[in-house]
Amino acid sequence: MASQNEIKFMDLFCGIGGIRLGMEKAGFECVFSCDINAECQRTYKENFGEVPQGDIRDVSENDVPDFDVLCAGFPCQPFSISGKQKGFADDRGTLFFEICRFIEKKTPRVVFLENVKHLIHHDKGNTLETILSKLRVMGYTPEWRLLNAADYGIPQNRERIIIIASKEKIFDFTEIKKTPRRVLNDFLDTSGKFEYLEEKDYTLIKNPTMQKKSGLCFVGYRNKSIRKVGVRPGTEHLSRVHKQPNRIYSAMGIHPTLPSQETSGRFWILTSDNRVRKLTIDECFRIMGFPNDFIRPSSVGEQYKQIGNSVCVPMIGAVAETLKEQYFQKGASYNDSH
Numbered sequence: 001m002a003s004q005n006e007i008k009f010m011d012l013f014c015g016i017g018g019i020r021l022g023m024e025k026a027g028f029e030c031v032f033s034c035d036i037n038a039e040c041q042r043t044y045k046e047n048f049g050e051v052p053q054g055d056i057r058d059v060s061e062n063d064v065p066d067f068d069v070l071c072a073g074f075p076c077q078p079f080s081i082s083g084k085q086k087g088f089a090d091d092r093g094t095l096f097f098e099i100c101r102f103i104e105k106k107t108p109r110v111v112f113l114e115n116v117k118h119l120i121h122h123d124k125g126n127t128l129e130t131i132l133s134k135l136r137v138m139g140y141t142p143e144w145r146l147l148n149a150a151d152y153g154i155p156q157n158r159e160r161i162i163i164i165a166s167k168e169k170i171f172d173f174t175e176i177k178k179t180p181r182r183v184l185n186d187f188l189d190t191s192g193k194f195e196y197l198e199e200k201d202y203t204l205i206k207n208p209t210m211q212k213k214s215g216l217c218f219v220g221y222r223n224k225s226i227r228k229v230g231v232r233p234g235t236e237h238l239s240r241v242h243k244q245p246n247r248i249y250s251a252m253g254i255h256p257t258l259p260s261q262e263t264s265g266r267f268w269i270l271t272s273d274n275r276v277r278k279l280t281i282d283e284c285f286r287i288m289g290f291p292n293d294f295i296r297p298s299s300v301g302e303q304y305k306q307i308g309n310s311v312c313v314p315m316i317g318a319v320a321e322t323l324k325e326q327y328f329q330k331g332a333s334y335n336d337s338h
């Protein structure tokens, strides 16, 4: 059995390396990375010292080193509710089958996949079932859960599906250690160049309430683009009539999911001094659990895209720790089932 610092992983669809940060924190060593996007490659190179290979379709299974864990946060556009939901009919959806080429040839001990929450509902569950049954056909037993970054010390309501598949034993998700919830305010800069809204440009609602389950606290909206058609008079203050980029959330709660499409960073927050400002790009990286010294060579618009596409590092780190304990540490038994 490999000792801890010899456990190797492959970082497919690596983006800017969020999964790598979480895996390395748990002691895994990256032996191969791949991403088609030149700006992601540039960021990855600055931080990890290597340029990821490009299009996965051009990478031969024979040209990659052996590894124990295959990690892939594969493109989510075909599965995302904000995409067109074509699933496997969309070319990008078939990229899952590119991952399978490496699993079949290299037979890693563990497969670690990450995707958007909507994958579970896509095509009435058929897309997920296709993924799971393909893993089974290759001899793996997959197990999956929806995990929320908010349960891992990050003030963001960001749910993602995590699929762990192994030939050895079923992954036990209940052993992943959660961290007490924290609020956005703990992660904000107290000084710097902030983009404030003038009072005339927004409306705060009366008696905002914290949503118990999500921890979100919608407090108001920018005074523009309020949808009136089909909305009952007197209900305009309800959050659903406001487009996402116009909504304002309290810093005393947690933040909604940072999406990849919002390249101008219109994430508005009400801070403890009762003013409304944009979340800065530094703060966006912080509420994804990236370290403050993470190097960001791309334009700010690109950075918003990159961070919205990435993963919450502490959540990946918590999964990686549990993977290590269950499959790679002394006493983690081979072919043990529960």
Ligand SMILES: C[S@@+](CC[C@H](N)C(=O)[O-])C[C@H]1O[C@@H](n2cnc3c(N)ncnc32)[C@H](O)[C@@H]1O
Residues within 6 Å of the ligand: 013, 014, 015, 016, 017, 018, 019, 034, 035, 036, 037, 040, 054, 055, 056, 057, 073, 074, 075, 076, 095, 306, 309, 310, 311
């Ligand atoms: C959801 S993002 C993954 C982000 C990553 N987990 C991170 O932490 O930044 C999916 C990535 O797949 C990449 N991608 C899309 N098509 C690809 C292809 N054919 N070959 C390699 N990478 C591809 C995109 O550039 C994007 O960075």
